[in-house]
Amino acid sequence: LDAVSVATCNHGHSLITVWACQGGKDVYVEKPISHNVFEGRKCVEAAQKYGRVVQHGTQNRSSSGRAREVAAVQSQKYGKLLVSKGYCCKPRWSIGEKPIGKPPAGLDFNLWLGPAREQPYHGNLVHYNWHWFWETGNGDIGNQGVHEMDVARWAIAGATLPTKVWSLGGRFVLDKADQGETPNMLLSVFEYPECLLVFETRGLVDNKKYPNSPSRMVSNEYYTTEGVIRGGKFYPNGGGDPVSVQGGEASVTPGGPFGAFITAMRSRNPKDNNCDAETAHYSSALCHLGNISYRLGESAKFDQKSGSLGDNRVVVEAFETIKDNLKAVDIRLDQTTYQLGRQLTFDPKTEQFVGDDQANQLLTRPYRAPFVVPDKV
Numbered sequence: 001l002d003a004v005s006v007a008t009c010n011h012g013h014s015l016i017t018v019w020a021c022q023g024g025k026d027v028y029v030e031k032p033i034s035h036n037v038f039e040g041r042k043c044v045e046a047a048q049k050y051g052r053v054v055q056h057g058t059q060n061r062s063s064s065g066r067a068r069e070v071a072a073v074q075s076q077k078y079g080k081l082l083v084s085k086g087y088c089c090k091p092r093w094s095i096g097e098k099p100i101g102k103p104p105a106g107l108d109f110n111l112w113l114g115p116a117r118e119q120p121y122h123g124n125l126v127h128y129n130w131h132w133f134w135e136t137g138n139g140d141i142g143n144q145g146v147h148e149m150d151v152a153r154w155a156i157a158g159a160t161l162p163t164k165v166w167s168l169g170g171r172f173v174l175d176k177a178d179q180g181e182t183p184n185m186l187l188s189v190f191e192y193p194e195c196l197l198v199f200e201t202r203g204l205v206d207n208k209k210y211p212n213s214p215s216r217m218v219s220n221e222y223y224t225t226e227g228v229i230r231g232g233k234f235y236p237n238g239g240g241d242p243v244s245v246q247g248g249e250a251s252v253t254p255g256g257p258f259g260a261f262i263t264a265m266r267s268r269n270p271k272d273n274n275c276d277a278e279t280a281h282y283s284s285a286l287c288h289l290g291n292i293s294y295r296l297g298e299s300a301k302f303d304q305k306s307g308s309l310g311d312n313r314v315v316v317e318a319f320e321t322i323k324d325n326l327k328a329v330d331i332r333l334d335q336t337t338y339q340l341g342r343q344l345t346f347d348p349k350t351e352q353f354v355g356d357d358q359a360n361q362l363l364t365r366p367y368r369a370p371f372v373v374p375d376k377v
Contacts, residue, residue, distance in 0.1 A: 003053075003265060006030060010143075011136045012114045014039035015373050017054060017277075021046035022377065026053040028261050031146045032138065032284035033277065035115075037351060038364035039373040040281035040288075046377040047277040055261035055273050056280030058150040062257045066151065068247025069232070073155045075248045078234045079226030083314045084155045085198045086148035089217040092140050092203025094178035095132060098123035115371040124179045132180035134295075139182030141201045142287040144218060150275075150283035151220045152197050160282050161348035164191035167293040167341035168300075168319070172204060172331055183339070185325070187318050188290030199290065200318045204329050212328040223314055285351070292353075292362045293341035300340035302333040 004020040006013055006029040014034045020027045027047075033056050034040030047054040060066045073081055103109035103121040112126075113119070116135040124133075131137035141149070153159050169186035171178070184203030189196060206216040222229040227236040235242045253260035253272045264272035302323060323333060345354040353359040367373060 002026060003028065003261075008114075009112075009130050009136050010138055011035045011116050012371075014043050015115055015371055017043045018046045018373060018377055021050045021052040021054070024050065024052070026055075026261075026265050028055045028057070028258070029280070030057040031150075031280070032142050032287060033280040034284050034288070035136075035138065036362070036364050037285045037288050040284050041351060042373050042375075042377050044277045044281050049377060051268075053261065053264045053268070053270075053273055054277040054280070055257060055264065056275040056277070057257060058147055058275050058280065058283060059257050060147060060151050061154075061275035061279070062252055062255075062260055064250065064252050065247070067250035067252050069229075069245060070151065070155050071248025071250040072245050073222045073224075073229060074157045076224075077248075078222075078229055078245070079224030081156065081195050081222055081224055083196045083198055083223040083312070084152045085200070085221050085223065085314060085318075086145070086152040087200050087202075087217050087219045087221075088140055088145035088148055089200070089202040089205050089214065090140065090144055091206045091216060092132070092184040093207065094173045094175040095124055095129045095180050096175065097177040097179050113368070113371075115365065115367045115373070117366065117368060122179070129180070132182045132184075134181050137182060138287055138291060139186065139201070140184070140203055141186055141188065141199065141290055142284070145199065145201055146284055146287050148218055148220055149199055149286050150279075152199065153283050153286060155220070155222055156192055156195060156197065159192055159197075161285055161351065162190035162192050162197065162289070162346060163348065164343065164345055165189070165289045165293050166343040167290045168297065168338055169201070169294055169322070169341075170338040172326060172336070174204075174329065174331070182291075183294060185322055185338075186290065186294060187315070187322060188293070189312075189315055190286060190289070196312060196314070197286070198312075198314050198318060199286075200321065202322060202325050204325055204331075207329070210329040214325055214328065288363075289344070289346065292359055293344050294339055295341075295362065296344075296359060297339040297341035299337045301337055304340070
């Protein structure tokens, strides 16, 4: 046995990755590499300590076209990057309620829970809806969204983790029954030294019951001093004709993410790995930071100012898009509130929040023995 492929629920990704590295195995781990920031860093440490190849399932890193697009953004040929934006807009409506009951005979529920707290079984915990519970998932920002989050961070040259983060959103339910916990509408803003990363997660889309609901969309765009790059074209400020983006120079190991993984396993050359553990950790951690701000937020009315970072045009427009989306599915904003997240200061070197013990507690989790991600790998 040479390698382990990890495609469990999010809450098991890091523990299995660490155990596999300790056992001398290379790892292909699906996104996100972690369920929280702490255990993502432990994956990095384990890969380095045991000299293992860890390839992450953010497939855009294996796309030569995407790599050229990112290189073009970083080249500043189309202006200096001001905002790197990602979109994750897939249907994430209410999931209904399933009664408490006995697990299916073929499910080892104790093993399935793994690091998560002991809790009763119900049908919404298992595939696919575990994504929408904090104990096992990270919402859609940490599901589909981590793909576009990774690209958004990739476009910011040298970016690791931000110095500030702030989110707003909510779990907006049109049906009375819904067991889900994570937001299905979320706007997250991350501050880097010279630009912002803005991420828009909207789940009330693509529903025939609501003909005005927006279409689904997953994409990235880049706002620069000279215009915006969107869909492979550059739209200059002032309304000039768009031009096709001429990609910069970039190379990826061929064969897609799985092919690159096999190549790196054979060569033992870290450069053959298109998305290693540390790259995976930073992009996954962004999703976790956005969620932490949201979880520490307070209820707000929609006519309330959307936070001190809300003066940025792209952020303001994103909030307006969320409101328009809600109205399109018949949600009355004057009768609804949202969660205005806490603005948090973060130290990317220590990977800790500054002066906020409550936020720092959410960087990890209480682990259920024996499914414990260790402090020392």
